[in-house]
Amino acid sequence: xxxxxxxxxxxxYLDGELSLTEQLNFEQHLSTCPQCEQAYQSFSRLREGLRxxxxxxxxxxxxxxxxxxxxxxxxxxxxxxxxxxVLAMAATFAILLVGGSLLWSTHVNQRSLAQDLVDAxxxxxxxxxxxxxASTDQHTVKPWFDGKLDFAPPVVDLAAKEFPLIGGRLDxxxxxxxxxxxxxxxxxxxxxFVWPENGTDEAIRETTLNGYQLIEWRHNxxxxxxxxxxxxxxxxxxxxxxx
Amino acid sequence: xEPQESTKxxxxxxxxxxxxxxxxxxxxxxxxxxxxxxxxxxxxxLRAFRSIDDYRGGDAKSWFLTVVRNLCHTFHRKTxxxxxxxxxxxxxxxxxxxxxxxxEKIEQASDTQQxxxxxxxxxxxxxxxxxxREFEGLSYKQIADVSGVPMGTVMSxxxxxxxxxxxxxxxxxxxxxxxx
Numbered sequence: 570x571x572x573x574x575x576x577x578x579x580x581x582y583l584d585g586e587l588s589l590t591e592q593l594n595f596e597q598h599l600s601t602c603p604q605c606e607q608a609y610q611s612f613s614r615l616r617e618g619l620r621x622x623x624x625x626x627x628x629x630x631x632x633x634x635x636x637x638x639x640x641x642x643x644x645x646x647x648x649x650x651x652x653x654x655v656l657a658m659a660a661t662f663a664i665l666l667v668g669g670s671l672l673w674s675t676h677v678n679q680r681s682l683a684q685d686l687v688d689a690x691x692x693x694x695x696x697x698x699x700x701x702x703a704s705t706d707q708h709t710v711k712p713w714f715d716g717k718l719d720f721a722p723p724v725v726d727l728a729a730k731e732f733p734l735i736g737g738r739l740d741x742x743x744x745x746x747x748x749x750x751x752x753x754x755x756x757x758x759x760x761x762f763v764w765p766e767n768g769t770d771e772a773i774r775e776t777t778l779n780g781y782q783l784i785e786w787r788h789n790x791x792x793x794x795x796x797x798x799x800x801x802x803x804x805x806x807x808x809x810x811x812x
Numbered sequence: 813x814e815p816q817e818s819t820k821x822x823x824x825x826x827x828x829x830x831x832x833x834x835x836x837x838x839x840x841x842x843x844x845x846x847x848x849x850x851x852x853x854x855x856x857x858l859r860a861f862r863s864i865d866d867y868r869g870g871d872a873k874s875w876f877l878t879v880v881r882n883l884c885h886t887f888h889r890k891t892x893x894x895x896x897x898x899x900x901x902x903x904x905x906x907x908x909x910x911x912x913x914x915x916e917k918i919e920q921a922s923d924t925q926q927x928x929x930x931x932x933x934x935x936x937x938x939x940x941x942x943x944x945r946e947f948e949g950l951s952y953k954q955i956a957d958v959s960g961v962p963m964g965t966v967m968s969x970x971x972x973x974x975x976x977x978x979x980x981x982x983x984x985x986x987x988x989x990x991x992x
Contacts, residue, residue, distance in 0.1 A: 576971070577967060577968065577971050580967060580970050580971045580974065581952075581967060584945060584951075584952065584970065586951070586952050586967070611978060612974055612978075615974060615977060615978060615981075616946060618923075618924075618927050619927065619931075619942070619946040619947070620946060620947075621924055621927075623924040624924060624927060624928060624931070624947070625837050625947060626836060626837045626840035626841070627833075627836075628832060628833050628836040632836070632850060632853070633832070635850075635854065636832060636853070636854065636857045639854055639857050639858050639861065681869065681870050681871070683870075684869070684870035684871060688951075688953050691953065691963070692953065692963075
């Protein structure tokens with residue numbers, strides 16, 4: 570790898586935004602290139618400097634109190650603390666909330682997994698992040714995961730059904746290493762994430778987030794999720810084949 | 813009605829309140845005047861409280877910081893505050909080439925005051941990315957969400973921001989050492 574290429578990678582490395590493979594490649598380059606090593610050291614030191622607590626602006630205690638007042642006054646619908654508009658808004662808001670809040674709170678946890686999965690998918694599409702092993706052959710992809718994971722992800726080839734397997738990747742989700750199998754349909758990429766999660770089998774659940782389709786389920790103590798920008802119908806068809 | 817109201821308050825307490833320090837730090841770094849910053853964070857708090865229905869789950873910190881960040885930008889547009897984007901590009905570019913890595917000078921990057929000054933002189937979008945990354949520990953994806961730009965832009969803003977910061981530190985140190 571050229572140093573020119575490394576110039577930006579050093580930041581992604583420093584920020585923990587590289588895939589495992591990229592990270593290893595980068596570290597290998599660092600060990601042979603004094604110039605990049607020096608750049609890395611300097612930026613690391615800069616980071617240490619930036620993380621000094623003195624550089625942060627502390628929230629003044631009076632302001633904290635004031636902020637508490639902002640929400641309390643609007644909650645109790647007393648005189649609004651800062652803005653006159655609150656009073657008018659509060660009534661409308663309360664009505665919206667009655668229906669929304671409970672429903673919404675139950676969604677928080679599920680949503681964040683969905684967000685994690687979509688994030689992982691988006692991340693995989695960035696800068697050659699997609700595959701750690703590129704192969705259209707399930708007999709190459711499956712053994713590749715051996716020794717890298719403490720579980721064996723199900724790898725199938727659906728080339729005949731126009732969803733060819735194109736590779737595999739290690740990912741990290743929910744504090745657990747996950748296998749990511751990459752399939753393709755026309756120009757669309759589908760990431761299938763798999764990691765162990767004990768529990769009874771769960772039927773598929775569909776979510777749309779940030780324009781991506783997400784289908785997740787649990788089968789044989791494995792949590793599985795397919796994420797793609799493919800339309801929902803085709804993604805469902807794909808999940809049906811996978812199942 | 814009462815239970816839902818308190819549920820809402822509790823929810824807000826759980827979702828937004830933990831990030832108020834981060835929000836204040838970001839506001840202060842983006843808006844120079846402490847009084848303006850106070851107005852902005854109060855407005856942000858209120859807006860977050862009012863529009864918690866718009867919050868679609870997921871990352872609460874990014875969500876709240878987005879509200880704060882957008883208010884800061886609106887403030888700057890309104891007041892046409894130019895002071896936050898001091899154009900030092902020319903000056904920086906002069907030192908850029910040989911300022912790649914003066915290691916021993918970067919040692920002095922631990923000098924808080926100098927770093928603070930250098931940060932203040934950075935173009936606002938670089939400073940924003942650096943605050944979110946280094947102070948608040950946000951990922952590229954989260955920063956992309958808050959700043960409303962693609963992840964690639966986040967990466968390059970951080971890279972350019974750090975390079976400029978190093979260049980600025982080098983200039984300051986050189987100035988103090990009387991070598992320039």
